[in-house]
Amino acid sequence: MTDKTKATGAAEQDRVLIFDTTLRDGEQSPGATMTHDEKLEIAEMLDEMGVDIIEAGFPIASEGDFEAVSDIARQSKNSVICGLARANFKDIDRCWEAVRHARRPRIHTFIGTSPLHRAIPNLDMDQMAERIHETVTHARNLCDNVQWSPMDATRTEHDYLCRVVEIAIKAGATTINIPDTVGYTAPRESAELIRMLLERVPGADTITFATHCHNDLGMATANALAAVEAGARQIECTINGLGERAGNTALEEVVMALKVRNDIMPYRTGIDTTRIMGISRRVAAVSGFPVQYNKAIVGKNAFAHESGIHQDGMLKNAQTFEIMRPEDIGLSATNLVMGKHSGRAALRAKLRDLGYELADNQLNDVFVRFKALADRKKEVYDDDLVALMTDTASEGAGDHMQVKFLRVICGTEAPQSADLILTMDGTDHQVTAQGDGPVDATFNAIKKLFPHHARLALYQVHAVTEGTDAQATVSVRLEEDGKIVTGQSSDTDTVVASAKAYVSALNNLIVRRAKTKPEEDVKSAS
Numbered sequence: 001m002t003d004k005t006k007a008t009g010a011a012e013q014d015r016v017l018i019f020d021t022t023l024r025d026g027e028q029s030p031g032a033t034m035t036h037d038e039k040l041e042i043a044e045m046l047d048e049m050g051v052d053i054i055e056a057g058f059p060i061a062s063e064g065d066f067e068a069v070s071d072i073a074r075q076s077k078n079s080v081i082c083g084l085a086r087a088n089f090k091d092i093d094r095c096w097e098a099v100r101h102a103r104r105p106r107i108h109t110f111i112g113t114s115p116l117h118r119a120i121p122n123l124d125m126d127q128m129a130e131r132i133h134e135t136v137t138h139a140r141n142l143c144d145n146v147q148w149s150p151m152d153a154t155r156t157e158h159d160y161l162c163r164v165v166e167i168a169i170k171a172g173a174t175t176i177n178i179p180d181t182v183g184y185t186a187p188r189e190s191a192e193l194i195r196m197l198l199e200r201v202p203g204a205d206t207i208t209f210a211t212h213c214h215n216d217l218g219m220a221t222a223n224a225l226a227a228v229e230a231g232a233r234q235i236e237c238t239i240n241g242l243g244e245r246a247g248n249t250a251l252e253e254v255v256m257a258l259k260v261r262n263d264i265m266p267y268r269t270g271i272d273t274t275r276i277m278g279i280s281r282r283v284a285a286v287s288g289f290p291v292q293y294n295k296a297i298v299g300k301n302a303f304a305h306e307s308g309i310h311q312d313g314m315l316k317n318a319q320t321f322e323i324m325r326p327e328d329i330g331l332s333a334t335n336l337v338m339g340k341h342s343g344r345a346a347l348r349a350k351l352r353d354l355g356y357e358l359a360d361n362q363l364n365d366v367f368v369r370f371k372a373l374a375d376r377k378k379e380v381y382d383d384d385l386v387a388l389m390t391d392t393a394s395e396g397a398g399d400h401m402q403v404k405f406l407r408v409i410c411g412t413e414a415p416q417s418a419d420l421i422l423t424m425d426g427t428d429h430q431v432t433a434q435g436d437g438p439v440d441a442t443f444n445a446i447k448k449l450f451p452h453h454a455r456l457a458l459y460q461v462h463a464v465t466e467g468t469d470a471q472a473t474v475s476v477r478l479e480e481d482g483k484i485v486t487g488q489s490s491d492t493d494t495v496v497a498s499a500k501a502y503v504s505a506l507n508n509l510i511v512r513r514a515k516t517k518p519e520e521d522v523k524s525a526s
């Protein structure tokens with residue numbers, strides 16, 4: 001074993017560590033905020049799929065971030081749990097307080113080292129070098145697993161970059177991450193930078209180099225892979241490439257590229273690739289960022305063939321037009337067409353393919369919903385079933401209210417109006433309200449029955465499948481006193497889906513209030 005493999009903890013030189021930052025850099029995408037429970041769920045899925053390091057959040061950023069990182073640390077099984085901290089003792093202490101609950105904690109501290117970024121905290125080169133020495137030393141005194149990042153490394157002078165990387169290594173950093181913060185580099189340059197650091201920095205062979213790329217010029221995956229070929233052994237990435245601006249390197253892309261082109265990139269990851277589709281769908285749902293149809297690996301069209309020559313080739317030999325098998329990323333291997341004549345056995349098999357393992361009583365419940373949907377739709381597609389499962393998961397047995405009846409009058413003559421019956425704690429309440437459009441009228445009706453001050457932070461609709469009988473999935477995000485809750489629902493009627501999503505968010509809000517306020521306050525607030 002070489003010194004380098006000792007430092008990475010990897011058994012062999014060909015092992016590339018996967019560092020997922022969906023919950024930190026991914027969540028920084030404007031509008032991608034996830035709730036506490038959603039973060040825990042995604043972290044569990046990341047852990048189970050074999051992600052080596054999960055960056056769970058930025059603990060100093062808010063109480064919510066701190067709680068999320070602490071709880072993810074507590075629930076972690078195999079993954080290293082990492083939190084982000086700026087280059088100051090307060091951030092680092094707060095980060096340690098959160099990650100220390102993990103079986104394998106890591107502190108990730110960073111500072112911008114390029115000329116543009118050095119000007120922000122107004123530090124000259126020497127002062128910044130001193131700050132790096134102090135903060136990495138402090139982090140290392142708390143935790144034996146410390147990652148340091150020179151933010152905007154790809155626009156930092158090489159001599160200065162070598163100098164600060166050496167300081168961080170001497171102060172005890174075990175991983176040095178080289179971020180292309182603004183997605184500026186290109187593959188050859190990305191590789192040369194890692195090679196240059198490995199050659200010039202004393203001690204570089206004792207730590208792991210990581211690559212952290214952004215997709216501003218569409219090169220995040222290529223840049224990350226180039227860095228690996230030059231010696232980086234940790235790739236920082238996010239599910240679906242979620243992240244600031246144009247996003248980060250997509251986990252599914254680098255992992256599948258290393259698997260499919262192992263002949264020319266002989267590196268291994270520890271990822272169970274059959275879980276890719278499941279987590280991609282879940283991250284899309286909870287972040288409210290749908291995956292574009294032609295997205296590599298996880299896009300709806302990634303394995304779809306419509307043109308005759310392609311279909312002919314596929315029928316004769318799938319390898320003619322497919323470089324990987326759909327099953328490898330967890331896409332349905334069976335070709336069961338689901339509709340109103342399907343039974344429980346087919347539904348169970350189909351849901352298993354989609355990543356849902358159900359007990360008998362759960363299956364019975366889902367089957368009733370499936371039949372109701374199949375009565376309204378000719379064919380129930382995989383995405384319809386995923387929407388159905390998401391709906392089932394977001395409805396709790398202890399929900400305070402449910403939509404019982406909704407009739408909306410809409411059309412060219414304003415105002416539109418909604419007749420609504422909500423069952424609230426077992427009692428039906430009826431109301432009529434008007435609004436600017438059917439959804440506005442419906443939301444006004446709900447608000448009349450359940451007055452509140454939560455702000456509607458997001459209302460998003462997308463069609464689950466094609467066709468005029470397609471289901472609509474609606475996501476609603478509400479914000480109250482800095483706390484965020486979401487609700488989701490699907491229905492072939494967009495307004496019904498909207499009403500149910502709004503009510504689901506309000507049910508979550510009630511739970512949230514109960515967790516943060518004394519009993520009496522909760523009652524009076526509603």
Ligand SMILES: CC(=O)SCCNC(=O)CCNC(=O)[C@H](O)C(C)(C)COP(=O)(O)OP(=O)(O)OC[C@H]1O[C@@H](n2cnc3c(N)ncnc32)[C@H](O)[C@@H]1OP(=O)(O)O
Pocket residue numbers: 025028058060061062085086087088110111112120121151181
């Ligand atoms: C490239 C990246 O992804 S970096 C991570 C970016 N992520 C985020 O910013 C999300 C979370 N951030 C937040 O919640 C807030 O910005 C907080 C809580 C961290 C800080 O909030 P505030 O104290 O109000 O500061 P604000 O955001 O206005 O400005 C950032 C401050 O941090 C300083 N700073 C920024 N980066 C660093 C760093 N790496 N090390 C030390 N200080 C830093 C800035 O100089 C500025 O301080 P100043 O106001 O004294 O000049």
Ligand SMILES: CC(C)C(=O)C(=O)O
Pocket residue numbers: 025084110149151152177179180181182212214
């Ligand atoms: C905090 C750092 C690693 C970052 O996200 C970036 O530079 O893009």
Ligand SMILES: [Mn+2]
Pocket residue numbers: 025179181212214244
């Ligand atoms: Mn980043």
